[in-house]
Amino acid sequence: MEYASGGCLQDLLNNRGYLDMDSVLYYAAEMVCGLQFLHSEGIIHRDFKPENILFSNKGHIKIADFGLAAENVFGNKTISGSIGTLHNMAPEMIQCQIYNSAVDWWAFGIVLCKMATGRSPFYEGRKAEKCIHFILNCQPSYSEQLSTELQDLLEKLLKKKPYKRLGFKGDIRRHPFFKSINWIKVEIQNVEPPFQPEPQPNPDVSIPASALEVLNIDTASTHSYSLQDFTYLSPSWQA
Template sequence: MADVMVEHRVLQLTIGSPFLVHAEFAFQTKTHVLLGLEYLSCGDLDQLLQSKGRLDVNSTRFYAAEMVCGIQHLHAKGIIHRDLKPENILVAETGHVKITDFGLALENMHGDRTATDHAGTEGYIAPEMDAREEYNAAVDWFSFGVIMNKMITGEREYKPKLFNESTSGAKNIILQLLKKNPAKRLGVNRNIRKHLFFQLIDWDSGIP
């Protein structure tokens, strides 16, 4: 029940971003809380990757930019998702993506506030959380780096040999996102939108 109530509260804050799933309705019975979410008909990013194996650089850039917008909206509201993974990135029939599943989210994570409890999915969890150390929103950027790595290489684990000349820009941003030291991790350290990988994105007018 606690997870459902967290998700309900977070969904009330997602309305301001087109890259986060929105709630259509919610109601409660004596024994259940029911949330009705908007319907996205094209499955999730995990299913897309299973069918394609990997994505080209332009497709990765497009989806990644939309995810950046969604993640930054959550962080601006003091929300850490804590379970970012391809299964929680839904694909709309328009071709755009939306982040979903806020049941493990942490609320009121503003400023220097940190947490220590463990959450998330194996393979996408930041090293500081795995080590049971204090963490902040940097954990989401690590998970995002793993997702980007899987989009480009088809593998969750970072392997330099899977990158080639056409994916060198993606390789650099992924390395910046996967830094073990969260204080040096891109997204927390420096503006991720200004990374060379996103130079073709016009952030002011929306995702092209």
């Protein structure tokens, strides 16, 4: 993938807190197109989060970091493995159940809520056990000031049961939140992005050894863990 010089979505959220609704709608539509393309190619991203959503120099999004992606997952095929960033992981992944592309639509719901409100709809703290508890047992929480269409979309994306989750079930493009979207123009990037990102300096591509370390979490443990958007790999997957 070519260098995306516009930074990432997390940088934008750090600077602005949250996005205006026109920007939320625009980026959400591009994300839908991106995820649907990946899934049509049998790819489940499994770590869809603001840090992995980059901007081109023209302001279009690019889904990045496929280091945890699963390939050749077509049709009714399912896979297993609790892997990804804990705050964005779907319930079935946390519970080490088999799953499919519905996990990416759950993560999209988390990202969508963060764009619109600046917050996750679940626990945002640093304790793994509390994060897991909220995802598995609590309903998503977000501002009632959001439009009824957006609230309904979030509710349908954040279904605990993956087979009920919009994106995997039903045509997400037909949801009322996207009623103003011309999907053909979005797919060919013929819609003007909400803003022109400032070019970022060329990155230092050297990778320090510390960046390659993987943090292990035992979800059955009663200990408290600190976490800051870490990448999670189930102990059962360790060599």
